[in-house]
Each structure stands twice: as structure tokens, then as C-alpha cells.
Amino acid sequence: MIVNKNASLKKLNTFNVDASCDVLVESSNTNDLLEVLKNKELNNKLFILGGGSNILFTKHYEGTIINLKEESIKILDEGPVKVQVEVSAGMNWHRFVEWAVDKDFGGIENLSLIPGNVGASPIQNIGAYGVELEDVFDSCSGIMIDSLDKVNLSKSDCEFSYRSSIFKKKLKNKFIITSVRFNLTKSNHLYNIDYPDLSNLSESGLDLKKISNEVIKIRNSKLPDPKQYGNCGSFFKNPIIGYSKFQKLKEKFTEIPFFKTDSNYFKVPAAWLIDKCGFKKINDENVGVYKNQPLVIINLGNASGNEIINFAKRIKDSVFNEFDIELEEEVIVM
Ligand SMILES: Cc1cc2nc3c(=O)[nH]c(=O)nc-3n(C[C@H](O)[C@H](O)[C@H](O)COP(=O)(O)OP(=O)(O)OC[C@H]3O[C@@H](n4cnc5c(N)ncnc54)[C@H](O)[C@@H]3O)c2cc1C
Structure with missing residues (x-):
């Protein structure tokens, strides 16, 4: 087991954002893990981190992060x-x-x-x-x-x-x-x-x-390779909307792609909604969407977690204003 205080998380998240935590524990088996959980000093506001490919860190984590390492x-x-x-x-x-x-x-x-x-x-x-x-x-x-x-x-x-x-x-x-x-x-x-x-x-x-x-x-x-452009894959879930809302949208946007989940609900690709709002051509200094898949928000350089979340908010607001659909994050924001 490796324990590091005030540790960097930059290499442990695929958005490649600079963040840190009070304590980082790398645990290689269940006994290690139990030891951490029994230790009052370490068992303080625990968070489990895997490959960091579905997490956006927006600030320092005041607590212990456990990274499980055992592969069997x-x-x-x-x-x-x-x-x-x-x-x-x-x-x-x-x-x-x-x-x-x-x-x-x-x-x-x-x-x-x-x-x-x-x-x-x-x-x-x-x-x-x-x-x-x-x-x-x-x-x-x-x-x-x-x-x-x-x-x-x-x-x-x-x-x-x-x-x-x-x-x-x-x-x-x-x-x-x-x-x-x-x-x-x-x-x-x-x-x-x-x-x-x-x-x-x-x-x-x-x-x-x-x-x-x-x-x-x-x-x-x-999909972009996180080594080239930091990302977490799809940033939002594909929204599932009810029949009457879907009918209204279909009247206005006849080409809207959809997938019927049951007789009353329709899944609409979030990528299409984001593309329609023009985000393939819009980006902030350090954040944008991937050219081949606008549902993927990418770190264009040294974006902070807050820059990324602010850009995501711009996307959410645009989609809401244009389609009256509230996108929900798939990525876990910390
Ligand atoms: C390029 C790219 C493409 C992707 N494509 C897809 C895709 O096609 N489909 C898809 O579903 N996802 C996709 N993702 C998202 C991501 O890969 C998945 O969600 C993946 O399962 C996250 O695994 P992780 O180990 O990185 O989890 P992390 O990001 O480290 O953690 C995610 C959540 O799981 C919790 N967690 C992690 N391990 C444990 C544990 N052992 N016990 C309890 N909680 C735990 C964390 O606390 C956190 O809440 C993609 C991501 C990227 C970067």
C-alpha cells in the first residue's frame, strides 16, 4: 500500500486536469483496503478512484482518495x-x-x-x-x-x-x-x-x-485519445423525452434522429442537439467539443476543471434554449 499526502491527481484523470487531494492511497488488495477503512485518520471523506475516465475534478479534494490496483x-x-x-x-x-x-x-x-x-x-x-x-x-x-x-x-x-x-x-x-x-x-x-x-x-x-x-x-x-486531448468520453447522457415533447420537436425539426425506447418515450442523440447548436465551431480558449463527436468535451491544452464545467454549462444552456431539453451529465463532477 502506498500513501501520499497532498497528492496530485493530474495523471489519474483522463481529462488531464490539475487537481489534488489531501491523501492518496494506492491499495493492491482487500486487506490493504480494510486497513485504510479501519484507520480513523485515513478513513476521512473517502472517495474511490478507478481509471479516472468518468470524473471531472474541479477543485482540491479534502479527504482520502483510494485507487484500487489489484488485477486478477x-x-x-x-x-x-x-x-x-x-x-x-x-x-x-x-x-x-x-x-x-x-x-x-x-x-x-x-x-x-x-x-x-x-x-x-x-x-x-x-x-x-x-x-x-x-x-x-x-x-x-x-x-x-x-x-x-x-x-x-x-x-x-x-x-x-x-x-x-x-x-x-x-x-x-x-x-x-x-x-x-x-x-x-x-x-x-x-x-x-x-x-x-x-x-x-x-x-x-x-x-x-x-x-x-x-x-x-x-x-x-x-473518439479522441485522452493522451492527445483530455476527455471523459460522452459528457452528457442521451436525453429520453416523452411523446408529446418529441412530437413538437419532430414538427419543428423533421430530420431529428431518435430511438424509440417504448411507446411513450424517445431517446434523442445529445450529439445531434449539441451539433445543431453550432458547438463544432464554438470553443473557449482551452475547451471545445471533438470534431468527430460533439458529445465529447475536450481539454485543448491546460484547461482547469472549472473551465470545462463552465463550457459544459454553455452547451446545456444552448440546448435548453433551442430544444427545451435539459441535458444531464454522464460524467461525475467533483
Ligand atoms: C475516450 C473515452 C471513451 C469512453 N467511452 C465510453 C463508452 O463507450 N461507454 C461508457 O459507458 N463509458 C465510456 N466512457 C466513460 C468511462 O470510461 C466509464 O464510465 C468507465 O467505466 C469509468 O471507469 P473508471 O475506472 O475510469 O472510473 P472513474 O472515472 O475512476 O470513477 C467513476 C465512478 O466510479 C466510482 N468507482 C470507481 N471504482 C469504484 C469501485 N471499485 N467501487 C465503487 N465505486 C467505484 C468512482 O467513485 C466514480 O464515482 C469513456 C471514457 C473515455 C475517456
Whole structure:
């Protein structure tokens, strides 16, 4: 376990903003973690940090930040058709996907190249190209910060929904996920290539590697590399609006793209709304949106967290004034 006081977080967040915290603990196993939780000096306003790819720091964090480092994968149960694996929270998500694809274990290939760690994947029920974490999630283990109780949570306990879960609501900052169990397929894979971007793939001769490679290719062409431009992927969620509001918008903007979530609700791409407000051509000195994907706010140089949040507010205000739609942040603002 490594403990640093007044530590910099600049290298620990993909927005690359300069921020710091009172104490930073790098913990490599659950025993370390329990030691921190039992230590009254360290267990002060705890926050768990994974890969920092969904967080915008806007100020110094007055408290302790724990960065989980343990990377392990265990096969718990293996049959002819299915396999159950347990992965530690500190495992890099894409390394886990690569491991599964190499072993020909199916279910997460569409989630290739999502930054961050396995421990954070249930927090916002990560999703991409027609697949969400909840499709393969079995259960997770973790520790309640207040009582130090070790708890297992099933899929229904986690209350997954679009980019959300119990960990963003009732259990927000109260529960530390230490490992996640996944149900993957070992044969009879259910390839999911319905997403329009994957239309280059054909059913014949398809395998997990081909899907993963295609997803990686598309992501590399559409999303900025945080090493070049600091970012956290989509800054806002795609708004889901009711029937009557959608009808009004459709009358005014006949070309509005949408996805029907059920008979009364419609999901509208936030990227389209932002683009329509002209943000591909608008930027502040240090902040803008990515040219190939306006839903991604990028750090053009040395932006502070506050500059980024102010720019995000400009986008929110414009979208609200133009479409009467309130965008909701996907990124966690600290
Ligand atoms: C270029 C780019 C592309 C992206 N594309 C996608 C995408 O396609 N789909 C998608 O869903 N997301 C995407 N994201 C967002 C991000 O990668 C995911 O949300 C990811 O799961 C965040 O993981 P992390 O480890 O970086 O979490 P962090 O940013 O470190 O933390 C996020 C939240 O999880 C909590 N947390 C982290 N670990 C734990 C733990 N062990 N126990 C309890 N709480 C924990 C933190 O406290 C925080 O509230 C993208 C980001 C980038 C930069």
C-alpha cells in the first residue's frame, strides 16, 4: 500500500486536469483496503478512484482518495456453453475484454476499448454498440464504507438502468466494489451486430475477435485519445423525452434522429442537439467539443476543471434554449 499526502491527481484523470487531494492511497488488495477503512485518520471523506475516465475534478479534494490496483481474473465455473469469471475491481476493463476474446469467451466484445477499470463498470452500467454491462453481469462483492460489512450484490440488487445503477443513487460513495462476476458464453455466442455502426460485419464467418477489432477501429476513428486531448468520453447522457415533447420537436425539426425506447418515450442523440447548436465551431480558449463527436468535451491544452464545467454549462444552456431539453451529465463532477 502506498500513501501520499497532498497528492496530485493530474495523471489519474483522463481529462488531464490539475487537481489534488489531501491523501492518496494506492491499495493492491482487500486487506490493504480494510486497513485504510479501519484507520480513523485515513478513513476521512473517502472517495474511490478507478481509471479516472468518468470524473471531472474541479477543485482540491479534502479527504482520502483510494485507487484500487489489484488485477486478477478467476474462472469460477466452466461448462460447455457458459463460463462464470470473477474479476478484481482494479483490473483494466479493456485488458479483461482482450483476455475474454482471446479465450473465445463471449459477451463483452462490443465493449472493447472502453477506458477505466472493472470496479467502475457497474457504476454507470457501461455500454456501447448495443451491449450494456447488465447483459453479462452476475453479481459483485464489496465493502460498506460505514459498517465495513462485506456484501454481495446480485444483478437485481444493483438496479441497473441506462448509464445508472444503485451505486449512483442509494449507495453513492457508500460501497466499494472489490470484484465483479460475469456470465460469459463459451459456445453458441450471441453476436450483437445490429448497431448501425457495425453494419460492415456479416454473420458468415463472424467471431468475437472480428467484432472486437471492428469496435476498436470505429472507436479509434470517432473518439479522441485522452493522451492527445483530455476527455471523459460522452459528457452528457442521451436525453429520453416523452411523446408529446418529441412530437413538437419532430414538427419543428423533421430530420431529428431518435430511438424509440417504448411507446411513450424517445431517446434523442445529445450529439445531434449539441451539433445543431453550432458547438463544432464554438470553443473557449482551452475547451471545445471533438470534431468527430460533439458529445465529447475536450481539454485543448491546460484547461482547469472549472473551465470545462463552465463550457459544459454553455452547451446545456444552448440546448435548453433551442430544444427545451435539459441535458444531464454522464460524467461525475467533483
Ligand atoms: C475516450 C473515452 C471513451 C469512453 N467511452 C465510453 C463508452 O463507450 N461507454 C461508457 O459507458 N463509458 C465510456 N466512457 C466513460 C468511462 O470510461 C466509464 O464510465 C468507465 O467505466 C469509468 O471507469 P473508471 O475506472 O475510469 O472510473 P472513474 O472515472 O475512476 O470513477 C467513476 C465512478 O466510479 C466510482 N468507482 C470507481 N471504482 C469504484 C469501485 N471499485 N467501487 C465503487 N465505486 C467505484 C468512482 O467513485 C466514480 O464515482 C469513456 C471514457 C473515455 C475517456
